[in-house]
Amino acid sequence: MVSRTERGRRGGAALAALLLAALTGTAQARSIPQPGLPPSVGATPAGATGYRPAVNYQLQCAGCHLGDGRGAHASLVPKMKDFVGRFLDVDGGREFLVRVPGVAQSGLSDAELAELLNWLLTGDIAGASRPQAFVPYTTEEVARQRHEPLIDVFRTRAGLIAAMRARGIAIDDGSTP
Ligand code: HEC
Incomplete structure (x- = not known):
């Protein structure tokens, strides 16, 4: 049997978790560099993949340019x-x-x-x-x-x-x- 206060506490915790999720979501959205600019400006490269160029080409370029x-x-x-x-x-x-x-x-x-x-x-x-x-x-x-x-x-x-x-x-x- 869950007491009324216990249920209240759980409800509060769930609300806090929801709020946190909402806030984190906003923080992530804001971390996109200058969202008003066209995609050719302001993006940050992800870093090294460690693959050979032929593999990097297939992974990063061939989707548009073809193999x-x-x-x-x-x-x-x-x-x-x-x-x-x-x-x-x-x-x-x-x-x-x-x-x-x-x-x-x-x-x-x-x-x-x-x-x-x-x-x-x-x-x-x-x-x-x-x-x-x-x-x-x-x-x-x-x-x-x-x-x-x-x-x-x-x-x-x-x-x-x-x-x-x-x-x-x-x-x-x-x-x-
Ligand atoms: C989302 C599709 C897409 C991806 C992914 C892509 N490209 Fe392109 N690429 C284009 C388009 C479209 C152009 C024509 C110029 C423009 O509109 O950006 C182009 C132009 C180029 C050009 C200049 C050649 C020309 O004739 O204009 C080079 C070089 C090039 N891409 C290399 C690459 C390489 C290397 C990669 C991977 C690291 C890559 N591209 C990934 C779509 C893409």
């Missing part, structure tokens, strides 16, 4: 296969590859991101677009660039594509006519 980097035109994901290396031929392209949201905000450490970009640009995904004289990304370079927010991704990208065109580079990104 071989062919992208998905219908979802506005550009084709990287045989094209991504061309960004290194124009001013600002090297920085763009780090600052583009999918890269800058991936859950990878700066060192893993540098390793992933180097793997991407020297392997099958860059394929025919592999740069001739590639200077590998360093951890420091990635650390610096990924925190420079890219506010207008589409305009920046369009500027780089225009610069490629001006240099006579064929635009084979699967989405630009």
Whole structure:
């Protein structure tokens, strides 16, 4: 038999637990960095995964870019296969590859991101677009660039594509006519 005071005490404890849950929920919601900003600004990388670049690519990138980097035109994901290396031929392209949201905000450490970009640009995904004289990304370079927010991704990208065109580079990104 539970006494009336005991029941009251239990009720009080349940209410306190509910209140705590509600408060904790609010605290978590508030810890999202600057919720009013677009997703390309203010996110914090989760840290090192400890995987090799090929695995990190499959886990963090292939969901949008597909396993071989062919992208998905219908979802506005550009084709990287045989094209991504061309960004290194124009001013600002090297920085763009780090600052583009999918890269800058991936859950990878700066060192893993540098390793992933180097793997991407020297392997099958860059394929025919592999740069001739590639200077590998360093951890420091990635650390610096990924925190420079890219506010207008589409305009920046369009500027780089225009610069490629001006240099006579064929635009084979699967989405630009
Ligand atoms: C949620 C989908 C998504 C994920 C995940 C994603 N990307 Fe992207 N990526 C895009 C889209 C869309 C673009 C085109 C630019 C933009 O709108 O951000 C892009 C652009 C790029 C570009 C520039 C190439 C170009 O033609 O614009 C590179 C390089 C790139 N992504 C690499 C990566 C890597 C490496 C990862 C994993 C660490 C990754 N992306 C994760 C969707 C994604």
